[in-house]
Amino acid sequence: MDLRQMILSSILLFGFVLSSNYDDLSYNKDASQSHTAAGTEHGAQNAVDRNTTTCMRTKPIGSTSPDKTAWWKVDLGGVYNIYSVNILFKNYDGYEKRQQGRFAGFSIYISNSKDWTESSLCYKSGHQLPPLNSTTTLMKSGRYVIFYNERLDGVTYPEDYVSGTVFTELCDVIVHGCNTTGMYGSNCDMPCPVNCKVNACHIQNGNCFECDPGWQGTYCDKECDYGWFGQDCKQRCIGFCNNNVNCNHLSGRCDNGCANGWKGPLCNIEQNLSYKKKSTQSSTAIGPHDLYKADNAVDRNRATCTRTNQIGLNSPVERVWWKVDLGEVYNVxxxxxxxxxYNGYEMRQQSRFAGFSLFISKTGNMENSSVCYIDGPILPPLNLTIFCNAYGRYVIFYNERLIEVSYPVEYDVSFALTELCEVNVYGCNIAGVYGNECNIPCPNTCKEKTCNVRNGRCLSCKPGWYGSYCLRECESGWYGESCKNLCSINCKNTTCNPMTGHCPIGCVSGWTGPFCSRECVRSYGENCKLPCSPHCSQQKCHRFNGTCLTNCTDGFYGEKCDIADPTDERTWVIVGPISLTVNMVFIIGTSICIWGVFTKNISISLNKQPCVKSRPYTETEVTTETATYYQELAVPADREAYSNTTLR
Incomplete structure (x- = not known):
């Protein structure tokens, strides 16, 4: 055995000795797998029964199989600190390298969720073939341990990998770790630091894998830095806390309350929607530069005020207004x-202030705005809070002193100056919410998702809905915003789409169009689907039943001019050809007779004349016969009986 093999064996032995000190977390735990090979002896549970002669087996994966991936998973039953995973792959005598080639390329994942795609990769086998008895040191925490392998089409694998037919056969999977949650150390007798997320830490040294929100550091024992809070201390404090103190490092809330003008759990909702927003006014009184400008009413400084030109009897101006643009549409x-x-002049100022109105507008025009408040007839206090549940972008202050109007005697009608020192608009600076903290969404069926900022009632409903909170669908026969419109009586069954008013099942006879509002033209019946008979003159018919409104064309009769006249057909089919034949016979016969008479007269004339040359003029003797078969023709007295004919 060479030196490198000795070192590798020593490392594996040392790892085995260490892992043997830890608990077996996977024994007889619930196991599952992607698919199972044919037979009853290849179930996933075989890999955790501690019987190495029984092995799980999946269907083959690879180029010769429709399956390309295989996985096996064990549920440890809880989140534990894990030290290692030992896998015993199936071996066959004489086929060890083939089995290594099938085993090669596998991965190990650990997850806290059943969906292993949300897990973290802890180990992946490399280019070299792995041993069939493989131990991987992980030092992780989790509940699910997943074995995964693949042989994908189009991927070139190392030469020693088996890529054609790959069976996954795990005979034993042992997960070593501490079987008591939140413990670490070689004897699993030391608790993880209290701020470790899910009470999980490195099984040997106790380092936290992640910290609970609000904490940082190796052992999660340090609060977030100033201005930061939350998970991994990555969320910036966004609120305005009282006295400029830091927000809570766990939640981001202001424990000592919000600074003036802010509200909400994070003190990030500005109570004054008008603060430093763009303001304008109808006119500005003459004075030092910017002394009376419109923006003075939104600077949170009551010592600076707006002032317009006077209105009233002593001024050509009768109306005055001031307006602030909130920048977006909000619930007010x-x-x-x-x-x-002014000290000593409070009543005078009240009389100038009196009679004003407030409008909320989306466009900036009073004509298209909602009336929020109308003052009168008693004098108003100079500091006034007006509750107004409206939805808009512009808040408009308006006052007037019209010549033709009689005002209460307390009103200043001669020299009324408008001087606004502060106008604070309160509401939710997030569209579509309501409540004291502006954190409750308005019902989705509210029009433009706008509702009463205090109680959430819809200001108006989307088409197809009605009720205080727009939660009720339109009843049959009604449609549109707040279900205020009646469906057309020409809709079939008088039912229509509750949002659009279209007739979904069509129109009654005589009508067509999406709203069944168009009369039939040259057609009739339901939805005007039936055309008028082409034999109606001008194709005009009754739009309900198709009866022709004009005469029928020749050859047709009936209410709809759709019945052909059979007599008219015989006249043309039979009499026509007979008439044509008779006329032809008459013409031919007459022609033959004329030709016969003509030829006969010629032959008689030729027989009576001698064969001598005649003179230009020949006298013909008239003879009288005792009997004639011809009628005598009378010759007028002024004409001779015969005329000379000159031959040329």
Whole structure:
């Protein structure tokens, strides 16, 4: 035996001696495998029965098999600190190298979950063939130990690997470790540090694999650094804690409360949605630079105030407004307004403040906004909190002194200045939530997922839903936002899609279209699927029953002009050919008669004339016969009985 083999044997022996001091965690524990070879003696449990003559066996994997992967798994029953895994692979006399080639390339995973794909790889066999009795030192913790091997198509494996037909045959799998959770040491008699995650640590030295949230260090005995908290101390404190103290290193909460203007469990929800947001106003009074600018009302400094030009009888201006853009659409809960006060002039300021209105808008226009508050008729306090459950991006302060309006006698109608020192808008700075901590989602069926910031009731429902929390579907025959719209009476069964109002099962006779709102044209019946008869004049028919509204075309009759006239057919089929034949016979016969008379007259004329040259003019004697078969024709008196004919 050479020196290298001696060293390797010594290491294996030392590892075996160490592992023998630990508990057998896998004996008779529940085992499973990816698939099982044919037969009843190859079950997964054979690998943990401590009988090396019984072995589990999977179906073959490799290039000659449809299966390409195989796994075997044992459930230790709890999370334990593991020292090593010993695997005894099946051997056959004379086939040791073949078995090593099948065993080669295997991996060992450890997991706390049944899904081994969520596990961590602890060991993978290399290019060299492994011994059939293999011990792997892991120093891990976990509940499930998984053996895995594969022979994938398209992968080139080392030459000694068997890649054609690979059976997985495990005769014994021994997991050594401490069978008491949270213990380590050679005798498993020392507890893991208290802040080790899942009470798991290195089985020999007690180092934590992971720390509980809020702790760091080798033994998880150090709190997170200032400004950090949570798992592995990787989460930054995001809140504004009172007196600028650090957040809780475990939870990130502010143990001593939130700084002014912030709320929520992490003190990261700004109570004042309007703070330092962009503000504008209808006009700005003349004064030193920026003294009366609109942004003074959102700077959290009550000593700086806005001021507009005056409105009232002594001014050409009748209306004034101030507006803040919150930056996004939020659920607004309440608004605090601090109007400018002067010592000894409180009532005057109240009279200038009186009659104002508040609007919440998504667009910035009062015309498309929700009225949040209208003051009057008694004078308001100069510091006022208004509860307003609305949803919007813009908060608008508005006041007016119209000439044609009579105001309460306490109102200042001549010289009303608007001076806002602070406008604080409170609500949730996260869209779609409500509650004191702004951590409860609005119902999904609320329109735009907006709800009352205090109780979660929907401000409006999505199409197809109704009720305070929009949890009830539209009843049959209704649809749209908050189910306020009636389905068309032309929908079949008067039912429609509760969201769109479309008629899902079609239209009654005479109607068509998604809402069954279009009358049939040149068609009739349900959904106008039946065309009017082409034999209706202009193809016009009754849209309900198909009856022609005009006359039928020639050759057809009936209510729908769909019955052909049989008499009309015989006239053309029989009389037509007969008439044609008679006419042809008449024409031919007449032609023959004319031709016969013509030829006969010619022959008679030729027989009476002598064969001498005639003169240009020939006199013909008229003879009278005693009997004639011809009718006498009367010759007019002014004409001779015969005329001379000149031959040319």
């Amino acid at each position: 809960n309440s608004i605090d307004i601090f109007f400018k006060n």
